[in-house]
Amino acid sequence: MLVNPVKRVYLALESWFNLSFGTEWNPLYHLGTLSFFLFWVILVTGIYLFIPFHGSLAGAHASVEYITHEQWYAAGVMRSLHRYASDAVVITVLLHMFKEFASSRYFGFRWFSWVTGVPNLWTIVTLGITGYWLVWDELAQYVAVGSAQLMDAIPLLSGAMTRNFVAGEMTDRFFILIEFLHLLGQPLALAFFLWLHVKRLSDVKINPPRGLAIGTLVALTALSLAKPALSHAPADLSTVPQVIQLDWFYLNIYPLLDIWTGGQVWILVLAITWIITLMPWLPPRKDGPKAVVDLEHCNGCELCFDDCPFDAISVQARTDGRKFEKEVIVDPALCAACGICAGSCPSSNPFRSRKEELKTGIDMPQLPVDKMRSQTDEAIASLEGDIKILIYGCNHGLNVNRLDSSDTKGVRLICSGMLPPTLVEYALKNGADGVLVTGCRHNDCFYRFGNRWVKQRFAGERKPILRGRADRDRIRVHGGAEPDKNRIEKDLNTFRADLLKKKQAEALAENSAEQDEASQEGGR
Amino acid sequence: MSCLSEGVNNKFVRYLLQAFNYTIFMGLVWYFATSPAVRVIEDDEAMITVAFGHAGETRAECRKLSQEELLKLPPNMRKPEDCPRERSPIIIEAMLDGEIIYSETRLPPGIFNDGGVNIYFNSKIPAGKHSFKIKMDDSVRKQGFNHTLEQEINIDPAHILLVEFDPLSGFILK
Numbered sequence: 232m233l234v235n236p237v238k239r240v241y242l243a244l245e246s247w248f249n250l251s252f253g254t255e256w257n258p259l260y261h262l263g264t265l266s267f268f269l270f271w272v273i274l275v276t277g278i279y280l281f282i283p284f285h286g287s288l289a290g291a292h293a294s295v296e297y298i299t300h301e302q303w304y305a306a307g308v309m310r311s312l313h314r315y316a317s318d319a320v321v322i323t324v325l326l327h328m329f330k331e332f333a334s335s336r337y338f339g340f341r342w343f344s345w346v347t348g349v350p351n352l353w354t355i356v357t358l359g360i361t362g363y364w365l366v367w368d369e370l371a372q373y374v375a376v377g378s379a380q381l382m383d384a385i386p387l388l389s390g391a392m393t394r395n396f397v398a399g400e401m402t403d404r405f406f407i408l409i410e411f412l413h414l415l416g417q418p419l420a421l422a423f424f425l426w427l428h429v430k431r432l433s434d435v436k437i438n439p440p441r442g443l444a445i446g447t448l449v450a451l452t453a454l455s456l457a458k459p460a461l462s463h464a465p466a467d468l469s470t471v472p473q474v475i476q477l478d479w480f481y482l483n484i485y486p487l488l489d490i491w492t493g494g495q496v497w498i499l500v501l502a503i504t505w506i507i508t509l510m511p512w513l514p515p516r517k518d519g520p521k522a523v524v525d526l527e528h529c530n531g532c533e534l535c536f537d538d539c540p541f542d543a544i545s546v547q548a549r550t551d552g553r554k555f556e557k558e559v560i561v562d563p564a565l566c567a568a569c570g571i572c573a574g575s576c577p578s579s580n581p582f583r584s585r586k587e588e589l590k591t592g593i594d595m596p597q598l599p600v601d602k603m604r605s606q607t608d609e610a611i612a613s614l615e616g617d618i619k620i621l622i623y624g625c626n627h628g629l630n631v632n633r634l635d636s637s638d639t640k641g642v643r644l645i646c647s648g649m650l651p652p653t654l655v656e657y658a659l660k661n662g663a664d665g666v667l668v669t670g671c672r673h674n675d676c677f678y679r680f681g682n683r684w685v686k687q688r689f690a691g692e693r694k695p696i697l698r699g700r701a702d703r704d705r706i707r708v709h710g711g712a713e714p715d716k717n718r719i720e721k722d723l724n725t726f727r728a729d730l731l732k733k734k735q736a737e738a739l740a741e742n743s744a745e746q747d748e749a750s751q752e753g754g755r
Numbered sequence: 756m757s758c759l760s761e762g763v764n765n766k767f768v769r770y771l772l773q774a775f776n777y778t779i780f781m782g783l784v785w786y787f788a789t790s791p792a793v794r795v796i797e798d799d800e801a802m803i804t805v806a807f808g809h810a811g812e813t814r815a816e817c818r819k820l821s822q823e824e825l826l827k828l829p830p831n832m833r834k835p836e837d838c839p840r841e842r843s844p845i846i847i848e849a850m851l852d853g854e855i856i857y858s859e860t861r862l863p864p865g866i867f868n869d870g871g872v873n874i875y876f877n878s879k880i881p882a883g884k885h886s887f888k889i890k891m892d893d894s895v896r897k898q899g900f901n902h903t904l905e906q907e908i909n910i911d912p913a914h915i916l917l918v919e920f921d922p923l924s925g926f927i928l929k
Contacts, residue, residue, distance in 0.1 A: 250763055251772030258776075318784045373795060383875065393875040394806045397917050450777035458785050470913045471796045476789040486793050 241333035242712050245672065254673035254710070256443045262327035264439040265447065267425075269320040272448065274418070276313035280306065284365070286410045287403050291367040292465040299461060311455030314478075317359055319451065321480040324355060332510075336677065339518040340431075340541065340567045342511035347428045349508050354421045359481035361413040367406070369463035369472035372396070377485040384493025396468060431565055432679070433542040519645065520596040521566040524559055526550075528578045529592030531557030534694055535572035538648070540679035541565050544572060544593075559593065569678035570595040570649030574688075577695050579651035581607070598645055603654060610640040611662040618730045620723070621663040623650050625670045627677035629711045629719055639723070646670070648681030652688050652697035655706060665705045665730045667723060673710040682710050704733060801882040801910040803849070803856070805889070807920040810871030811843035811863055812894035840869035846892040846900070847874060849918070852885050874920075882912040889918055889926055902926060 248257045258265055283306060285294035298306040328348065331337045337345040360378065364371045379393040395401055429435045438444070463472065477486070487496050506513075522543070536544045536559055543565035549558050561572075572593045573579055579591040581604040589601040610621055616638030623642050624631030631641030644650055647670030655666045668689075670682035686708060687693035697706075707726050711719045763769045796802065817838040825833045842863040849857040856878050864870040887908045890900035904926035910916050917929040 248776070251769060251776055253763075253769070256773075314788065315781075315784050318788045319780070322780070322783060380875075383873070391808055391873045394808065394873065397804060397806045397915075397919075446773060446777060450781045454781040454785055460788070469915055469917075471802050471915060473794065473796050473798065473913055475793045475795055477791075477793045478789065479787040479791075489795075 237333045238335075239714070241330060242714050245675070245712075246714065249672070252443070254675075256440050256446075257674065258323075258439075258443060259326065259330055260674040261439040261443055262323050262330060263429075264436050265443065266320050266323045266327065267437040268439050268444050268447065269316045269323060270421075272316040272451065273313055273320070276309040276316070277414075279309045280313060281414065286365075286407060288367060288401060288406050291365060291406070292462065295366050295368075295462055299459065303459065307459055308452065308455045311458075311460040312451055314460040315451050315454050317362065318478065318480045319447070320355065321359075324352065328352075328507075334675075334677070338511040338516045340565065343431050344428060345511050346508055347424065347430075349504060350424045351421065351428055352507075353504070354417055354424055356481055358413065358417040358421060359478070361409050361417060363478065363482065364406075364409045365413060366462050367466050369466060370475055370477070371463075372466035372468065373472050373475050374482060374485060375466075377488050380488055380493045381496060384497055401468060431541055433540055434680070518566075519568040521563040521568050522561045522570070522572050522593050522595055524561055524593050525590055526553070526558055526592075528590050529555075529558055529576075530578075531555045531559065532577060533557065533559065534575040534577065535559055535593050538571050538575040538680070538684055540569070540571065540681075541567050543567065561593070567678055568595065568597075568645065569681065570598065570645040571678060571681055571684060572649075573600055574646075574649040574651050575684070575695060576600075576651070580653045581651070581657040582653060595645065595649065598649070600651065600654075603642070603644070603650075604657070606642045607654060607658050608661070610642050611658065614638055614640055614662070618664045618727050618734065619662060620665045620667060620727060620730070621658050622667045622669060622723075623647065623655075624668075625677070625681065628669055628671045629713055629716055631669060633716060634720060634723060638727075646676070646678045646681040648676070648678060648684045650685065652695055652701075655689075656698060656701045659701060659705055663705075664734060665707070665726055667707045667709060667726060669709040669711055669719065671710060672712055672715070675710075682708075705730065796879055796913060799882050799912055800879045801912055802877055802879055802915045803851070803887070803910075803918065804875075804877040804915050805847075805849060805857065805918040806875050807918075808871055808873045809845060809891075809893065809920055809922070811845050812896060813839055813869075814841045814843055814895050815839045816896070840867045842869050842871075843893055843895040845872050845874070848890050848900070849876075850888040851878075851880055856880070877915075880910070882910055882914070884909045887916075887928075891920070891926075904928070 245257065245259050248259050252258060254260070280298060283294055283298055283302070285291055295310070298310050300307065331341075331345065360374060363374045364378075376393065376396045379396055382388055382392045395405055439447075463476065477483075484496055484500060487499070491499075531546070531549065533546055536546050543562050544559050545562065546557050546559055549555055551558070573591060573595050576592045576594075579589075579594075579600040581589060581600070583589060589599075589604055591600045594600055607621065611619065614621075614637070618638055620639045621642065622631045622634060622639065623644055625644050625647040627646070631643060633641075635641055647668055650668060655668070658666050668685055670685060671677050673682060676682045684693060688695060689697045689706065689708060691697065691699075707722070709719055709722060763772065817836040819836055820834075825835070844863065845861045847857070847859055847861075848855060857876050859874075859876070861872040861874070862868065863872060885908050886905070888903070888905040890903040892900045892902075894901055902920070902925050904918075906928060908916060908928065919927045919929060921927060
């Protein structure tokens with residue numbers, strides 16, 4: 232199957248990180264939480280730096296020099312951590328955007344998270360820009376003059392800001408305004424936009440795995456000690472700084488002012504902003520039909536409410552007069568149409584009503600649980616050979632039909648999380664020798680929690696659990712994307728061989744038991 | 756049940772690979788935090804900055820109202836003179852060693868075209884001695900440029916020659 236080149240690049244990067252970090256620590260699976268962690272580093276070091284910092288035109292540079300050189304072992308390291316963590320966050324945020332784009336996680340129901348990421352991007356960049364002002368060195372001067380030129384290019388403003396940055400005009404009041412913005416205004420705005428960004432998600436994590444956090448902090452500290460952040464010469468508005476060591480993570484648009492007008496730079500920046508903002512609708516795409524609740528079969532157990540990764544399900548008092556206390560409702564605007572709720576519903580039990588249509592408490596119109604059961608029956612009926620393997624796979628990982636053979640058949644699901652554990656039990660009981668479940672790569676579920684819930688349900692850690700009577704040796708859970716086909720195929724062959732051995736051993740044991748029984752009967 | 760996982764199983768190799776990744780990450784952070792450097796101005800260059808705010812003269816002079824005209828107005832609005840609000844555009848031109856380095860016409864902003872304009876312009880020039888001339892026309896009622904300054908300048912490398920304007924004393928070089 233053809234995978235688009237951008238996704239292929241992303242998957243290659245993901246594979247590399249999986250190799251070195253494993254799926255639990257893979258930084259690409261924790262870019263959001265890693266960014267949060269870097270914000271914490273920036274916040275803590277920023278508070279520490281604020282104590283010796285002198286917030287005035289005359290004192291700012293000298294106080295930063297004191298921080299950098301006189302207290303290099305403490306405040307100097309803190310300054311470097313503050314700066315390098317700020318730079319690192321740009322990398323993690325850009326990678327986060329790239330990942331969501333490459334894996335098509337930015338349109339449909341995800342438009343809200345994507346669009347609210349844009350003001351976060353703006354706030355982070357402008358927060359970095361005001362941070363550079365506060366050192367009040369030549370770089371700050373360069374940034375201040377450039378920023379003022381940009382502000383003056385906005386038609387509705389008076390156009391007088393640049394004149395603040397000619398010799399003798401700059402005042403402490405203006406400097407303190409920037410300081411206020413950097414220390415309070417912008418961080419509060421960022422906190423608000425971050426909250427908005429994750430508002431449509433449930434069970435939001437803000438801390439990365441401890442090992443990843445420690446590794447990142449150690450790396451940042453090592454960089455801070457090896458290459459401490461330094462200032463330029465103090466700002467002097469009567470001269471032009473000749474050479475600037477520019478921070479390209481934050482200040483990349485300023486050199487453009489040398490060749491373009493402020494208005495042209497604005498056009499470029501706003502065009503990029505608008506293109507990013509409108510991407511979810513370029514072109515417009517629809518999610519599948521949303522989950523539907525059937526109160527006839529819902530007892531208000533709330534398992535779907537607990538499992539929904541996008542907060543689309545809420546619980547309310549029963550409205551149909553039945554004896555149950557609660558019922559669930561689905562908000563179609565928030566529903567991702569992933570089907571995880573159908574997999575969590577205890578009514579999605581294929582052993583129920585075998586002669587008639589299987590109805591469940593919450594179901595997906597495009598792939599109802601009844602259809603999953605009939606597809607299971609059909610797949611098993613089509614299998615031939617000594618070992619019959621059924622594979623349940625999600626639509627966003629490896630296309631399991633690529634593994635089809637005479638003794639192996641794939642059943643495709645919207646998400647592996649929509650597989651009721653009882654359906655695995657059903658398949659094993661009705662002719663399958665083994666069941667392989669594949670989802671997206673571990674910790675990288677397209678619908679956030681699908682493959683995690685599968686693992687937990689099968690391990691008996693999350694309801695609905697895979698019951699004890701299901702033979703665990705006949706079940707395998709895998710995660711893999713399209714490029715992982717060879718690896719999955721290899722594991723499938725091992726699984727097939729294991730199942731054959733097990734079957735032969737069982738047959739042998741059965742034979743010897745029969746022989747024992749026969750000899751016992753003969754002895755009598 | 757078996758769950759297959761990915762990654763290098765040897766802990767030492769795994770940590771070594773992680774260290775490699777962190778080194779790449781920090782290398783990127785360090786490099787782009789300061790590099791490549793930007794040269795704002797050459798060693799032998801200086802800068803001229805023209806920066807001031809100024810409102811042009813009104814386009815027409817105030818006109819004294821006749822007694823009849825005043826009587827037509829409500830009592831609280833009987834000002835003896837009618838002064839049009841619209842201002843003249845600002846035409847400004849700067850020359851260095853006889854060559855025009857800046858020329859701009861700025862229309863007065865505002866709904867009634869009665870606002871002042873903010874002039875900001877800078878240009879890199881070779882450091883050293885030059886003949887500098889700046890002129891401005893801020894009145895449609897007067898012919899040609901009504902404010903002019905012409906001066907020999909000597910500017911050090913990387914320094915800024917600031918040109919300001921004061922309505923009373925005209926152009927000032929700082």
